[in-house]
Amino acid sequence: MNNNYELYKVFYWAATTGSLTQAAKALYLTQPSVSHAIKQLEESFGITLFYRNSKGVTLTREGEALYSYIGQSQNFITLAEEKMAALKNLDNGELRIGGSDSLFKHYLLPYLEDFHQKYPGIRLQLNHGTTPEIITFLKEGKIDFGVVRMPIVDPLLDVKESLQLQDCFVAGSNYADLKGTVLSLDRLLQHPVILFSRNSRARMTITELFQSYGLQLKPAIEVGSVDLLIEFARKGLGISYVAREFVTKELDEGSLFEIQLDVPLPPSQVGIMIMRNMPLSVSASKFMELARHTDMR
Amino acid sequence: MNNNYELYKVFYWAATTGSLTQAAKALYLTQPSVSHAIKQLEESFGITLFYRNSKGVTLTREGEALYSYIGQSQNFITLAEEKMAALKNLDNGELRIGGSDSLFKHYLLPYLEDFHQKYPGIRLQLNHGTTPEIITFLKEGKIDFGVVRMPIVDPLLDVKESLQLQDCFVAGSNYADLKGTVLSLDRLLQHPVILFSRNSRARMTITELFQSYGLQLKPAIEVGSVDLLIEFARKGLGISYVAREFVTKELDEGSLFEIQLDVPLPPSQVGIMIMRNMPLSVSASKFMELARHTDMR
DNA sequence: CAGGGGATATAGAACGCATCTATGAACAAT
DNA sequence: ATTGTTCATAGATGCGTTCTATATCCCCTG
Numbered sequence A, B: 001m002n003n004n005y006e007l008y009k010v011f012y013w014a015a016t017t018g019s020l021t022q023a024a025k026a027l028y029l030t031q032p033s034v035s036h037a038i039k040q041l042e043e044s045f046g047i048t049l050f051y052r053n054s055k056g057v058t059l060t061r062e063g064e065a066l067y068s069y070i071g072q073s074q075n076f077i078t079l080a081e082e083k084m085a086a087l088k089n090l091d092n093g094e095l096r097i098g099g100s101d102s103l104f105k106h107y108l109l110p111y112l113e114d115f116h117q118k119y120p121g122i123r124l125q126l127n128h129g130t131t132p133e134i135i136t137f138l139k140e141g142k143i144d145f146g147v148v149r150m151p152i153v154d155p156l157l158d159v160k161e162s163l164q165l166q167d168c169f170v171a172g173s174n175y176a177d178l179k180g181t182v183l184s185l186d187r188l189l190q191h192p193v194i195l196f197s198r199n200s201r202a203r204m205t206i207t208e209l210f211q212s213y214g215l216q217l218k219p220a221i222e223v224g225s226v227d228l229l230i231e232f233a234r235k236g237l238g239i240s241y242v243a244r245e246f247v248t249k250e251l252d253e254g255s256l257f258e259i260q261l262d263v264p265l266p267p268s269q270v271g272i273m274i275m276r277n278m279p280l281s282v283s284a285s286k287f288m289e290l291a292r293h294t295d296m297r
Numbered sequence C: 001c002a003g004g005g006g007a008t009a010t011a012g013a014a015c016g017c018a019t020c021t022a023t024g025a026a027c028a029a030t
Numbered sequence D: 001a002t003t004g005t006t007c008a009t010a011g012a013t014g015c016g017t018t019c020t021a022t023a024t025c026c027c028c029t030g
Helices: A006-017 A020-027 A031-045 A061-088 A101-118 A131-139 A173-178 A201-212 A226-234 A248-253 A282-293 B006-017 B020-026 B031-045 B061-088 B101-118 B131-139 B173-178 B201-212 B226-234 B248-253 B282-293
Strands: A050-053 A056-059 A094-099 A123-128 A145-149 A157-171 A193-196 A221-223 A239-243 A267-275 B050-053 B056-059 B094-099 B123-128 B145-149 B157-171 B193-196 B221-223 B239-243 B267-275
Touching: A006 A020, A006 A031, A006 A056, A006 A061, A020 A031, A020 A056, A031 B061, A056 A061, A061 B031, A061 B061, A094 A101, A094 A131, A094 A282, A101 A123, A101 A145, A101 A226, A101 A282, A131 A145, A131 A267, A145 A201, A157 A173, A157 A201, A157 A226, A193 A201, A193 A226, A201 A239, A201 A267, A221 A226, A226 A239, B006 B020, B006 B031, B006 B056, B006 B061, B020 B031, B020 B056, B056 B061, B094 B101, B094 B131, B094 B282, B101 B123, B101 B145, B101 B226, B101 B282, B131 B145, B131 B267, B145 B201, B157 B173, B157 B201, B157 B226, B193 B201, B193 B226, B201 B239, B201 B267, B221 B226, B226 B239
Parallel strands: A094 A123, A094 A145, A193 A221, A193 A239, B094 B123, B094 B145, B193 B221, B193 B239
Antiparallel strands: A050 A056, A145 A267, A157 A239, A157 A267, B050 B056, B145 B267, B157 B239, B157 B267
């Protein structure tokens, strides 16, 4: 029984329409092809499946038996093809992203809004965590891609540079006397500094920078979210180290101002990381595409 | 989406085995063929179905979705093919025959026993009735074939001659004085005659024969079964008109004897009738075959 | 009863496509 | 490094599906 399953499709339509000619039309074939296909099937089983008469065809008892199974089979195939079409058109499915809350809020949010509006059927799942956690999520297949600060070095991952961020020190109105002045790093250290928690990439980078100048950067306050960095600086609790792109609003309205330094601060790359050699899910690649073609801000 | 369903079979095996190479073996194909088939499927959907790595392949999320449907579909196809094989091997199904009780008992019984022993899975359904009823059953599709006395003239039916019967007159021991003598038809009429009921083919035939000699055959007793014909004759109630083949036992043991006539009685053909141009069910054609190849008695 | 119009079956040709072999490339393991 | 997996790619080949053309059968109608 080494049948071509294609024959079942022909059989199904012949049985459903009760006519080889109709089946041929439905399948965009000619009538002799259908006739031949049915004959092949009958010969392979050694069983006659149809009564032929001048009005068309009707199933024999054995044909009925076959139809009861093949009909089910066809139903599932139809469902499968509908599902695939839905997946391709993103009528359903889900998009799972890993990243830090700050990147979600200040970087991905507009894209996410955009995406959700375009494909409301897609469930969005945002997994926040530290960079190592995100990497683990990725390797476990729990997220489609991760958005983290560069650099990332992992042979299993592909990282694509995305947004470039420029971290800077900002302060609130109570430090207004520093406005317009250019500080050196050691002068800066005379003020209380508010940093992100220890295991963040930005925190590590800036600490290393100070160390390269022989200085030790010890935060007066350590917080776990970008929002708190901003809030504390506005309340005058200290000088926050934060991506400039995340505080554009505050800088514009004047509730925060950037402190000029006599040394350049290194820019920081945001990278999008995916599993190397793993194809993206449809929803993920659609999201990427959308993000690439959208002019942010 | 004009897919060749054959691709689903390949997909199913690739997903099930988690290896294109294994799938190729299962399908008696080469690995490149499988690779190509999967690629075709992926391109037709515009969706990546598998993660490829050096150990084999695993389904993507979209592939899982497809598999959940296609798996069901394949299950039904497998069941269908098993069912067809079972039907062909007559592991199940039914055989429905129409005929008279006498033919069932005296003609078909040995074949039926034989058939049942050979294919115990087949349900036997015997529908008895008069010849016109049998024809109706046949046209309504309620029986696979009918066994009746010839001739049958119906453009929708095909009739194949089967057993030839020789009707004759038999009497019991109280008519022993007739043994060895040769009677003429009118002499016969001086004795009570037992005939089958009016609507039987045998009754019609013999009545016509008498008419052709200008004689009128009126039964003293009219019965509805061959068994009663035999029984009444044995009990001495009259002379029964019955197929010689149905009373071989009684003739042999001497409880009945055949009355010799001076004119030949016409033989009577038993015919097997089927719907013209309708293929026989598998069980029916197997039965026919068996009956043809079996030497009765 | 002839003829038209519907159905399926058959024959033979042709082309497309599935499949093959051969090879490449990536990766894991020893 | 080497060997043995895996899957991917390229190109050739030949089988088998599909086609056109035609036959056949049956029903219906004028």
